[in-house]
Amino acid sequence: MLDDGRLHLQDGPIDLLIEAWGDAASIRLAYMAASDRMLTVLDELCGELLALRAPAAAGRTFTGQVACRMHKAVHPHAKNFITPMAAVAGAVADDVLAAMRAAAPLTRAYVNNGGDIALYLAPGESFRAGLVDRPDQPRLFAKAIIKAGDGVGGIATSGWRGRSFSLGIADAVTVLAASAASADAAATMIANAADLPGHEAVTRLPATQLDPASDLGPRLVTRGEGRLTTQEITAALEAGARQARRLIAAGLIKSAALHVQGQSCVVPYQDEMLMAEIQYA
Amino acid sequence: MTEVTANDTLSTDGRIRCDACPVMCYIKPGLSGACDRYANEDGVLIRVDPHVILNRPGTQEVVRFLENGADWDGNILAPAPVVTAIGAGTTYPDYKPAPFIVSSKIQGVDMVTVVTEGIFSYCGAKIKIDTDRHLGLERSIVRAAGEPVGHVMTSEYGSQMLSLGGVHHLTGSGKKQGRVTCETLLSLCNGGAVELTIDDGARVVVQANAAPIINGEPEQRMRVGCGSATIGMFAKQWHGHVDDVVVVDDHITGVLSEHQAGKLLGMAETGIRIQGRRSTPGRYFEVADPGTGWGGTDISDPLSILGAFDKKHARPGIRFLMVSTTGEHAAYYELDDSLRPREKAMPDQLAASVALIAENCEPALCSVLFMAGAGGSLRSGVTTNPVRLTKSVREALTKVTCGGAPVYLWPGGGITFMVDVSLLPKNAFGYVPTPALVAPVEFSLRLNDYERLGGHVAELRSMASILSQP
Numbered sequence: 001m002l003d004d005g006r007l008h009l010q011d012g013p014i015d016l017l018i019e020a021w022g023d024a025a026s027i028r029l030a031y032m033a034a035s036d037r038m039l040t041v042l043d044e045l046c047g048e049l050l051a052l053r054a055p056a057a058a059g060r061t062f063t064g065q066v067a068c069r070m071h072k073a074v075h076p077h078a079k080n081f082i083t084p085m086a087a088v089a090g091a092v093a094d095d096v097l098a099a100m101r102a103a104a105p106l107t108r109a110y111v112n113n114g115g116d117i118a119l120y121l122a123p124g125e126s127f128r129a130g131l132v133d134r135p136d137q138p139r140l141f142a143k144a145i146i147k148a149g150d151g152v153g154g155i156a157t158s159g160w161r162g163r164s165f166s167l168g169i170a171d172a173v174t175v176l177a178a179s180a181a182s183a184d185a186a187a188t189m190i191a192n193a194a195d196l197p198g199h200e201a202v203t204r205l206p207a208t209q210l211d212p213a214s215d216l217g218p219r220l221v222t223r224g225e226g227r228l229t230t231q232e233i234t235a236a237l238e239a240g241a242r243q244a245r246r247l248i249a250a251g252l253i254k255s256a257a258l259h260v261q262g263q264s265c266v267v268p269y270q271d272e273m274l275m276a277e278i279q280y281a
Numbered sequence: 282m283t284e285v286t287a288n289d290t291l292s293t294d295g296r297i298r299c300d301a302c303p304v305m306c307y308i309k310p311g312l313s314g315a316c317d318r319y320a321n322e323d324g325v326l327i328r329v330d331p332h333v334i335l336n337r338p339g340t341q342e343v344v345r346f347l348e349n350g351a352d353w354d355g356n357i358l359a360p361a362p363v364v365t366a367i368g369a370g371t372t373y374p375d376y377k378p379a380p381f382i383v384s385s386k387i388q389g390v391d392m393v394t395v396v397t398e399g400i401f402s403y404c405g406a407k408i409k410i411d412t413d414r415h416l417g418l419e420r421s422i423v424r425a426a427g428e429p430v431g432h433v434m435t436s437e438y439g440s441q442m443l444s445l446g447g448v449h450h451l452t453g454s455g456k457k458q459g460r461v462t463c464e465t466l467l468s469l470c471n472g473g474a475v476e477l478t479i480d481d482g483a484r485v486v487v488q489a490n491a492a493p494i495i496n497g498e499p500e501q502r503m504r505v506g507c508g509s510a511t512i513g514m515f516a517k518q519w520h521g522h523v524d525d526v527v528v529v530d531d532h533i534t535g536v537l538s539e540h541q542a543g544k545l546l547g548m549a550e551t552g553i554r555i556q557g558r559r560s561t562p563g564r565y566f567e568v569a570d571p572g573t574g575w576g577g578t579d580i581s582d583p584l585s586i587l588g589a590f591d592k593k594h595a596r597p598g599i600r601f602l603m604v605s606t607t608g609e610h611a612a613y614y615e616l617d618d619s620l621r622p623r624e625k626a627m628p629d630q631l632a633a634s635v636a637l638i639a640e641n642c643e644p645a646l647c648s649v650l651f652m653a654g655a656g657g658s659l660r661s662g663v664t665t666n667p668v669r670l671t672k673s674v675r676e677a678l679t680k681v682t683c684g685g686a687p688v689y690l691w692p693g694g695g696i697t698f699m700v701d702v703s704l705l706p707k708n709a710f711g712y713v714p715t716p717a718l719v720a721p722v723e724f725s726l727r728l729n730d731y732e733r734l735g736g737h738v739a740e741l742r743s744m745a746s747i748l749s750q751p
Contacts, residue, residue, distance in 0.1 A: 211308075
């Protein structure tokens with residue numbers, strides 16, 4: 001427990017900051033449920049780690065709850081390269097949040113797994129979430145106001161500066177979706193799409209050279225970027241935005257905010273409701 | 282950052298398999314695992330946590346990983362935390378209670394840990410350097426950046442000892458010397474490498490748990506023993522394959538045919554003559570000057586320690602091996618018709634014995650012990666009656682640790698302790714411009730003993746409140 005009433009749980013690479021609202025007894029029950037759930041999550045995942053690191057394919061079955069959530073989240077993207085690992089952080093957050101909600105009635109709750117957040121809002125409640133464009137230099141560039149009934153149960157951010165590798169050049173792509181796992185998978189795909197293939201200012205290395213066990217295999221991941229021109233940045237943003245619009249049209253995400261070298265782009269930008277959701281600070 | 286005690290296995294290309302969690306990442310040098318918490322720094326698994334709790338001045342918690350071989354009970358929530366003084370701050374000159382006086386229950390007994398960072402002017406480092414190379418004469422001045430920071434002590438078996446720091450270098454000999462001494466100690470205690478030069482001696486790079494680098498050459502191995510001991514250990518393996526063996530050593534050079542071991546094996550005299558001071562049969566002192574050549578001497582040609590062969594016993598065709606005490610240097614000779622040694626290709630049997638000497642040498646390392654006295658004003662941060670703390674430490678009622686690491690307490694007065702700096706988390710030491718070193722120190726004792734020695738009981742805080750402090 002942290003002093004401000006948040007719960008901090010950590011096991012291996014999983015690092016959760018959890019907060020719940022409700023009556024005191026419910027919060028206590030929810031926190032106990034969260035730590036109980038955490039006891040076995042990592043072991044369950046590691047039991048199926050090899051299959052989870054393989055490219056997503058239809059018909060594959062998984063045993064663990066979290067693994068099933070991962071598979072379900074990446075499956076719609078399977079015609080491009082993706083592995084269930086793209087949704088691991090979000091899926092863990094979703095699973096812990098589900099355990100908390102099953103344990104006690106709550107008015108609001110979130111499980112933040114290193115920036116990938118599962119959230120719950122009872123009718124009438126809302127959340128203000130801060131958005132950061134450079135995970136290595138945390139500063140809020142915008143706030144998203146999420147209301148119950150918006151259909152948003154997850155927020156996830158992906159980008160080459162973050163903890164996981166990215167095939168694209170976006171500093172960060174933040175996605176709002178129905179679950180954290182879906183948002184996580186979609187953010188990965190949009191960040192991969194926001195790219196300038198073969199550009200000489202971008203330093204790329206095979207993923208396995210950095211992490212021999214990476215699910216990305218020998219694919220080139222972004223490790224550094226020189227200055228890009230405004231036109232180049234716009235082109236990369238537009239490539240990512242096209243992917244985001246496809247995912248919105250397919251009903252997989254609600255909205256996305258993309259950032260490349262200080263320039264940003266929010267989709268869908270025509271939509272008034274979502275413009276209101278993501279306000280620049 | 283914290284050095285991790287979790288088991289890690291090092292593979293040939295420098296990758297570490299981290300077993301801190303079931304993900305079991307392979308981590309390449311210079312990179313971190315999936316968690317971004319454990320990283321591979323030059324083949325060592327370290328914690329690089331920008332740890333919310335660990336790095337925040339005020340509340341420092343180091344959770345030991347499966348200490349004493351205990352099994353993990355599966356509890357993710359704070360498994361038996363150890364509160365250390367690292368980053369606790371200090372209240373020098375200690376008229377106020379120490380920053381953290383923590384109470385916690387251990388096996389039903391109320392325990393108190395008084396956590397403070399001590400400012401030590403009376404402190405230094407004792408350095409053990411595993412090498413037989415000559416670093417400098419006893420009492421020679423040891424310098425860092427040209428400033429005297431300590432002196433050469435004794436040679437121990439296979440090692441050379443230095444004493445660095447101490448109050449005279451820190452505060453007694455001018456500002457510059459004090460500053461350089463403080464920097465040198467701080468760097469060594471925090472696991473850094475320091476280049477030292479010894480007056481009329483060697484230049485040596487010292488780093489805790491790393492091989493010393495002497496005059497630019499990394500030391501590989503400790504000697505297997507002195508020259509005489511080496512003869513004793515390997516005599517049987519040489520017998521029958523060679524007529525004589527000389528083990529070159531700066532301390533005692535051994536000669537197989539004259540040595541007790543050779544006599545017992547019935548080896549004949551070879552007429553070999555060693556230029557040195559004979560101690561007992563087959564054992565010679567001072568065959569050459571100390572240096573960084575063969576066996577810690579200054580020679581590069583081993584024949585330079587031999588005199589002319591005694592014609593009474595020598596004959597053409599006599600075969601002999603010359604080898605250093607680490608197996609690092611070796612050469613094989615046969616006497617020609619004029620009884621002069623001619624170097625020949627080494628027979629396999631002898632090469633194997635040289636390899637065996639090398640194999641029996643342990644890797645050469647530097648070790649750094651931080652030594653300081655906590656018997657001064659620091660005690661009043663712990664208790665209103667300082668001498669009672671000293672007494673309770675003496676009576677083993679109070680346990681002293683340094684950054685959570687066990688210490689050796691010197692007998693006699695005061696609370697003078699030594700600690701192996703490699704057992705502390707990295708960067709556990711700090712400094713003040715006095716100049717003096719800041720080191721963590723914890724006193725743990727039972728609550729009732731603490732009350733009895735006049736402890737600051739009113740300042741007690743629960744472990745839970747320390748852990749939850751932002």
